[in-house]
Amino acid sequence: KCFLLRVVNILLHYIEKTFDDKSKILDFHHPHQLLEGLDGFDLELSDHPESLEQLLVDCTDTLKYGVKTGHPRYFNQLSSGLDVIGLAGEWLTATANTNMFTYEIAPVFTVMETVLLKKMCGIIGWRETEADGIFSPGGSISNLYGILVARYKQYPEIKARGMAVLPCIVLFVSEQGHYSIKKAAATLGIGTDNVIEVKCDERGKMIPAELEKNILQAKRKGQTPFCVVATAGSTVFGAFDPLHDIADICETHKLWMHVDAAWGGGLLLSRKHSCKLSGIERADSVTWNPHKLMGVPLQCSAVLTREKGLLGACNQMQAEYLFQPDKVYNINFDTGDKTIQCGRHVDVFKLWLMWKAKGTYGFEVQIDRYMELAKYFYKVLKKKDNFKLVFDAEVRTLLVGFFWWYFNVSILSFFLFNDICVYTQIAPKIKAQMIVEGTAMLSYQPCGDKVNFFRMVFSNPATRQTDVDYLIDEIQRLGKDL
C-alpha cells in the first residue's frame, strides 16, 4: 500500500509536469544509450530481486526518459493528450484486472460494453437493437474485423474451408486509405495485390467514378469484388470520402461497405461537423477509435456492424471450458466468442467513465475547439511567406489536420538550382532538432510527388492558441540556420 502510494506520488508529479508547457516534452537519448544504461537506469534483468527503493527510482527514470504525450506542444500523433478521468478509469481497470471474454468474470464491464456499443451504433444512425460490435486492440484490428466479416457474409463457407473454395476476391480502398487495410488483406490470406487502390482527388478524397471504373475493370478481369473500404478522416490529409456516393455504388454492385472512421468517428459527436460523415449510416461496418479524437487513453477502438450476429457467426468456436451453455446467467453477455481473441483487455471502462464525466456534449465542445484551433492555425500560416500549405483550398474543411512545407528562402533557391534531396531533408532536420531540444513534437512525411512536409494534428485537449503560436515560431527558429 505504501509502495503504491509512493508510485502514485511519482505519477502525480509526472502529470503536473506533463501539463506544464515550460517543461520539456522529452529528454532525448539514442536507443544504444538506453541499452547501455543511463545514470544507473539499467534495463537488464537479473536473477535476483531489486529493492523497492530501486523500483521507485526505476519508475521515475522510465518516465524521465519517455515522451510526455499529454504535453500541450505534443502534436505528433492522432492520439494524444492525457485525460485525467480516463486515466482514473485505466487505473481502476488495471486494479480490477479482469478479462472481457465472459460476463462471469467481468459482469460490469461486459454490460458497459453493450451499453457503449449500442450508444455508438445509435450515433452512427443504425437501429441499436439490430446492430452489433466489439472493442478490439486498435483500429487496424477493427479494420481487419470489417473485412473479415465482409468476406464471411458473402462466403460463409470460408470459415471451415478457407480461401481455396472462393473465387479471386478483391476489395477497394482509396490510395489515401490506411495501411492497415493492406495488412489485413495479407493476414486474411486475400493478398495485398487484391486490394485495389482507388484514385483520389487533389484533396485526398476517393473519386466515386474511379471506384466504379475499378470495380468494372476487376469484374472484366475475372476478379470478384466483395468489399469497399471508405475512409472518414484519412491519416495523412484528413480527407473524408464521399460516403453516399460510395454507398450507392456498393448497393448497385452488392458490395460490403466498411467505413474506416478510426480517426474521424469522433466528429459524429459534433452537431456542427458530423455532416462530414453523412452516409455513414449506410455502411455495413465501421471502425471508430475513441482513443483518437475523443481523447480516451490508449487503447480504445470499436468495430461496429449494422447486422447483429455476424461477428459471432464468423468467429465463434464455442470452447467448452469458457462458454459453457449451462451457466446461471443469460449467456448472451458472454461476448468473447465474437472476437478473434480469447482473453481481451478491458478497454471500455475509461471510455464509459469519460462519457459520464463529459456527457456527449462535453466531447462535442472539445472537438469543436480543435476545429477552431485548426482554423486559427491556418489563418496564421496563410499570412506567413515562408510556409506553404500542402492543400491550400482544402484547409477550411479539414477538421484537425493541417499540412504544410516549411520554406526557407535560401534553401528554396538552393533547391531550385540543385536537387530535391536537400529540400526533402528540411522537415526531418527540424524535427530532429526539436526532439533533441524537447521543445515540441510533430510529424512529417512525404506523400506521392510531395516531399517531406509537416503534418499538424489537433487532438490534444491541453493545446492552447499560444502553443500553436509557439510551434510556428519554433519551426522558424530551427529552420533559419539550416
Next chain:
Amino acid sequence: KCFLLRVVNILLHYIEKTFDDKSKILDFHHPHQLLEGLDGFDLELSDHPESLEQLLVDCTDTLKYGVKTGHPRYFNQLSSGLDVIGLAGEWLTATANTNMFTYEIAPVFTVMETVLLKKMCGIIGWRETEADGIFSPGGSISNLYGILVARYKQYPEIKARGMAVLPCIVLFVSEQGHYSIKKAAATLGIGTDNVIEVKCDERGKMIPAELEKNILQAKRKGQTPFCVVATAGSTVFGAFDPLHDIADICETHKLWMHVDAAWGGGLLLSRKHSCKLSGIERADSVTWNPHKLMGVPLQCSAVLTREKGLLGACNQMQAEYLFQPDKVYNINFDTGDKTIQCGRHVDVFKLWLMWKAKGTYGFEVQIDRYMELAKYFYKVLKKKDNFKLVFDAEVRTLLVGFFWWYFNVSILSFFLFNDICVYTQIAPKIKAQMIVEGTAMLSYQPCGDKVNFFRMVFSNPATRQTDVDYLIDEIQRLGKDL
C-alpha cells in the same frame, strides 16, 4: 489531482478487500439487473456531465459489482491474482499513455521490449541475437502470429497474392490444443477443416505416431502440410505434448513447429519443472503469456520466433507517416511494422518491473509453490470418497491443474439408474450456488466422453493451503443438498 487521489483511495480499499479471504469474491447480479440500474448505479450515458462526486460513486459501484480476480479463493481462470508491483507498472503505463509503434514516442518501452524478448528467447534456449518476437494482445493473437509466419516462411508470395496461389495447406494440432488455433485458421483464410486434430493419449498429450500418420494421410489426399502446433500446457488437462518427438517429425517433413506455451511457458523459469518443456528450443515459434503463470496483470503475451526478420518481412507495409526512414535515431527500434496492428498498447512495462522486483528466481519460487499446492490438493482429494480425479495417474506430473468430478452418493446412484443429464448438472449447480454466495470461483466443463467436471487452476499467488481446504469443504457443503 485531488480526484485521482480519491480514486486511488477507492482502489486501495478494494485491493485490501481482494486479499481478505473473509470478503466475498463477488456480489452476483444478473445482466438485466445491471442494465436496469442497481441502487442508483446507472450504466446509461447521457448528453450532460455528471459531478465528480457521482463519478467516485460510479467507480466504487463498478468494483462492488465486479469480480475480485485476485481473491485467494478465485481459481476460475489461468490468469488470476493481483500482483501489486505489476499493478503499479500498469498505473505507470496508463499515465505514460503512449504507443509501442515507434521508438520516437515510446523510447524506454520499445527498448524494454527488446530486452524482454531477448531474455525470453534466451530462456527458451535460442540464440538471442538471431531470435525475434513481439508482444501481442493475448495468446490467441500470438498463436495466430505463429501460423501466419509459418505460412509466410513457406510461401512468401502469400503476402501479395493471397491463398489463391497456394496449394491446399493444412496444419496439425492435438485434439486438446487451444481453440485459438482454429480461430486463427478461420481468420487467416486457411479454414478450420484444414486444421487436422491429432489424437491424444489418455492424459491429453499428442501421440507422435498419430501425428506422423495424419501427415502421411494428408499428403496422400493431396493436401500440403506446413505447420504443427504443439501444446505445452493444454488448457483443460494441463498436458505437455512430447516436444522432441514432434520436433523430429517436423524436421523429417520440413514443417514449421509452433509451440503454444501460453500457459506452460512460465514453467521455463523453474529449474525443477522446466524439463516438461524439453525440446521447446527446437521450435520455430513459441507463444508465451506472462499474464498466466507468471502472474503479470492482463494483458501480457509474447510470440517469439527463432529466426530474426520473419515477423517484419511478413507484416511490414512501411507506412511513410509513421516509419520514416530519415529519423534521427536507429530505426531498427521502430518495431511497430512487425505487427498486424498499428497502434499497440504498452504491455511490457509491468512485466519488466515485476522481473526487476522478483528476479528470475522470484518467479521460480512462486511457480514451484503452485506445484506444491497442487500436489497437496491432489493428496487431499485422493483420500475423499466423494471426489474422483479425471486422470488419476497423471496428477503427479501435472503442474497446476487438477480435474475432478464431485460424487454425491445419492446423485451417483440416481445417475446409474437414470440418465446422464442429472450427473451433468452437478458441477454447474454447485458453481452457480458458489457464485451467488460469492464464496469461491472455479471452472467446470465437459470434455469428450466426460460430462461436466471441475477444473482447478493454481496460478493465484494469494492462494494458501487453507483456501484449498476451504474449497473442498465448500464443494461438499454445496453438493450435499443437490
